[in-house]
Amino acid sequence: GQNIDQPTEMTATEGAIVQINCTYQTSGFNGLFWYQQHAGEAPTFLSYNVLDGLEEKGRFSSFLSRSKGYSYLLLKELQMKDSASYLCAVRTPGGSYIPTFGRGTSLIVHP
């Protein structure tokens, strides 16, 4: 089976940096996604990692270590609009290459 763990909730201050972790135990691996979801809205794609290392995209970066079954999403220069849920999803060959989602991390950014 697939097991994907993320913290349930995190808080941070506007302008700060926050790191949201995701650990996974899956049968096989074919990529890890991060999505952002504002309350009551659709998830939107943020990043994709399939090889070890850091992918940077503006204020957001995502890191992957396949040997450790570990990823993190790093958000810099936090803004109030970054308050949202962040979903980690892992794609595996055994799951028809469809991502399995973690339960998401609710990030609250306060002034």
Place this chain on the structure above:
Amino acid sequence: DADVTQTPRNRITKTGKRIMLECSQTKGHDRMYWYRQDPGLGLQLIYYSFDVKDINKGEISDGYSVSRQAQAKFSLSLESAIPNQTALYFCATSDRLAPTDEQFFGPGTRLTVL
């Protein structure tokens, strides 16, 4: 702008009623999915379709059925709705030829079964 749309956006119904949720996309994607989202449980896959003639069950397909009427349309039916099917339902699409094959989600349908 190429998009994924869902109708209705909100629906309140009673136990035992048949309900259909519809999804349309103008992205030209071949793959379509139906998910439900419950508070604290993340997204759970109900059904998916890799092309018009391909329909597959996801992890929680019991009590649901789907129809892929065309490449652009994928409908989800609840034959006899029950209260624990109250949830937020999302349709999603993806393009198998895209480098990452990331999913694009519709705005969601909030379904309440009384």
